[in-house]
Amino acid sequence: MSIRRGYWSAIVLVVLLFLSMFAELLANSRALIVSYQHKLYFPSYGSIIPGRVFGLDYDYETNYRQLKELIQEQALDGWVLMPPIPYNPYENHFVKGKYPPTAPDWLQRHYLGTDVAGRDVAARLLYGFRTAMAFSLILLISNYVVGIALGCLMGYSGGIFDLLFQRLIEIWSNVPFLYVIMIIASFVVPDFWTLILIMVMFGWMSMTWYMRTSTYKEKARAYVSAARALGASTTRILFYHILPNSVYIVVTFIPFSVVSGITALTALDFLGFGLPPPTPSWGEILREGTDNLHAPWIASSVVAALVMVLTMVTFVGEAIREAFDPKKYTFYR
């Protein structure tokens, strides 16, 4: 049961991830296609197209929503195809006679309303999802590379090296990581990569314990002795022989690491120590939402999105765990 649930969750997540990679085509103030004077333009990616190209009287980026209206009103030769959400996550769109935050409005195509600065919540959610996923995946890979390499080494070499690193990790894991981030954030504004670096510095430890024990166990097996007898190098033994045999541990942990990556970034952004403004991020939307409970669409959208994504990732995790569970799929019941 839970495997099937996880399977569908995984499919949905992958689709979402894939879609968010092309967020520029889904939520953008730039049009998908513009046909103007029998010429086609594809403004979504690349340089801006100044308004003059379309016969407007300005040099900055064309406002495609206005262009669309203009073409319709004056029955000009051409057409504009806008993305489903015709707003980018940074722009402030003010509705005449209303003040932000404005409630969801299908006519204006603000499907989830706007935030306090008049920015489209749906667009910010979408781009925020991409940032969160990218962040947690990169964080996961970096954490695992360091954690697995060190854990394997500790388990394999044992002795002083193992002892030394064990103590080091014990001490290091007691450093309150949130405080460190706050202190660092007070003198540099962390960008995406520095934030990942800081998080990796304090996040690689947990994986080492599992890899260390598993390597210890595998080390004693005959195939390792055989490989060693054949003259394989330590690196080869570790990464070609031992690692594939302990990879099930890594795999079962992946979804939960993704969850913790997303929540960590959201928490940091919520507290204001995360990515610099105005980067769209779930934590920032969440904070805006809680500050403006009279505009419930902000908080409810982001909470719903968070709950959905995190539950789905957890479903995937459960499914993987179950699939790898030797008690369930064994001949020796």
Add this chain to the structure above:
Amino acid sequence: MKKAYALCAMAIMALLFLMACSEEQDADVVDNHKTVFVEQPPAYPVEPLPEGLIWETNNDDPVFSSPDAKKGGTLRSFVYSFPLTLRSSGPDAGGIFANYVNDSAMGLVAIHPETANFIPSLATHWAYGKDGLTVYYKLDPNAKWSDGLPVTADDYLFTNEFSRSKFIVDPVTNNYYEENIASVKKYDDYTISITGTSKKPRSDMLYYYSFGPTPWHFHKLDENWVRDYNWRVEPNVGPYQITKVKKGKYVEFTRKQDWWAKDYKYYKNRYNVDVIHVQVIRELQIAFQHFLKGELDEYWMPWPDYWHEKATGSDYDAGYIHKIQFYNDTPQRIQGYFLNTDYELFRDINVRCGFEHSLNIQKIIDELLRGDYERQHTIFKGYGDYTNNQIRAREYDLGKADEFFKKAGWIERGPDGIRVKDGKRLSVTIDYGQDNLTERFVLLREEAKKAGVEINLSLKDSEALHKLYRDKKHQVAYMALGPTFRPEFWSLFHSDNAHIPNTNNYSNVADPALDDLIDRYRFGTEEEERKRLARETAAKIHDLCIYTPDYYVPYTRYSYWRWLKLPDFHGPKMAEYLFPYGDFGLFWIDEEEKERTLAARKAGEKFEPVTIIDTRYRVK
């Protein structure tokens, strides 16, 4: 191993002991303002009073309190953080809480909040010396400290000694006295003079060469002063005295029943509530919830989202909570963008002017602030004739911005629409410290893109931000500085303070013509001349494109429970606040009304909803 355990155990014991000690210090009631720490009066020499002084006073200005005021009740108010000390000078003094304390401090003279004339306070009369540097004061012999001792000339001479002392560890105060006050003399127990260091017009002297008394009998000045006096409550001369302190929780001020000035013309019917209870609530949001529950009596809300969205609902509709928006006419804060001329791009005046034309501040006001705030056009606004009302701040104008940028050679635009020149982008970083400003800057950033300017936003915590500003490493400093008595240009715009860390010339401007104007203004003694110079200086600052004024709040406004009563005229012209802190103590609490309101609220009875918009003093 055993040793380690023993050590740990000892450490824990020590910690527990310390905790127990600190708990003991949290005594509720404070009465050390009654303790006399110094018995021996200071031996200040008595000088002969010069002949021919013409004593002035002012008892002819209108009364600005309401005769309907009733005494009694407790006003419940809040601050964001508990003060780090109760001292009014030295490390950590100042902050929001200091305003409450200052409310109960008095000066030699006060400024009438309607007429802006000087009125007697601790001094009954004043006279000007022939040297153009000295003001003589006759002290009120009735004035008493809260411990009952009289306020005498020695207390003022002691202020001078105290403020210059190294023991108070307050270089700012030390400097101020070193630079501005030449000497303080005593002629008898109730006559003193204060001599300044530079000649000023008479009305300015009364402001600058005047200060409050400091109780010499309370302060034992030595190297331990800062530590010893951290939580001691100083005796004061004002209407309220701190009587209860619960560290981290609240501070309570109690009205002195037999305050010496309570029947004076300008003090009658003021300071009416018996107790002001100031609680610590760290979040604005949460404080507002407390207010809505009736646990706070008033809530200051200049912000549009509070006024238009949050301050609505059944308690407002039923008239239990009233709203007032009071337009005032008072010197405004300096709030705006200082462009650092040391920043490579800003060395060119054309880039600076172009940048100013790229800031769409009006759109922030119209769209995000609902038109509640107004654009400030010049640096010193609300200073009467000292303000140059002819100046119009540079408005958002892509055409003009384009012209200026083209003059500076920023003609081409890169692939993202930002102007480029010799491989460089027209990119400017605004460093700021408050998270709630982000939404406004985001708008500026998007609008500036149209002009081909990239604005990067950098949100910093306040320590880091002030270090950056002090070191002058910023490109644009977004500052808000409190109003002063008269426009003060020197510290902000004189070349004396340019390119030097820890000074206030945030634009790093060093312009000979501007320096000349500022110096003439600074050392001028003719009032009319100085007014003219102040206006010219403001114009020059505008022409140099070094400072862009932001918006200002033309009013003060509140939500308050209906048992809080204001005079019919609500407040005087210069009222920055109507309720503590920083107010004139004109409001009162109607206890019967309170009972009636609470009963009605319980029973579901309704009153007329009240929203007062007082535009008498609105500046057009």
